[in-house]
Amino acid sequence: MNARPTNVSITMPPDQVTGVHADFVSAWHxxxxxxxxxxxxxxxGRPGEGPEGQPVTQVDAQVIARVKLPPSQVFEVMKALEQQLSAWEAETGRRPQPRG
Structure with a gap:
């Protein structure tokens, strides 16, 4: 027996339409x-010292959103990000440069 396809209708509360800016994301599981x-x-940023005494730039950051995903959705998120990054690169002619 075939399962029926699921069609999800997503709405967004008005107070979240503008979104929030994030400078980076930390992932864990x-x-x-x-x-x-x-x-x-x-x-x-300000001058600081790394764990082995090397000079570093110390930057303070605050978590502005924590998103919890079931493992079944991680591959879908990765595919969507790859598709959007490829489209962005094609539209802008740029490639994001890694930090650090």
């Missing part, structure tokens, strides 16, 4: 969930 912590830088 447990046995049951993948977690994406989106963070924004909250001040200028």
């Amino acid at each position: 447990t046995q049951d969930v993948f977690v994406l912590d989106f963070a924004a830088v909250v001040g200028p």
Whole structure:
């Protein structure tokens, strides 16, 4: 017996339409969930020292959104991000440069 396709209708609350800006995302997981912590830088960088005494730029950031995903959705998110990144690269002619 074939399962019927599911059609999801998504709505967005008016107070979330503008979205929030994130400078980076940290990803981690447990046995049951993948977690994406989106963070924004909250001040200028300042000179600091790394764990082995090397000079670093210390930057403070604050998590502005935590998104928890079931493992079954992670591959779908990765595919969607790849598709959107490819479209962005084609539209802008640019390739994002890794930080660090």
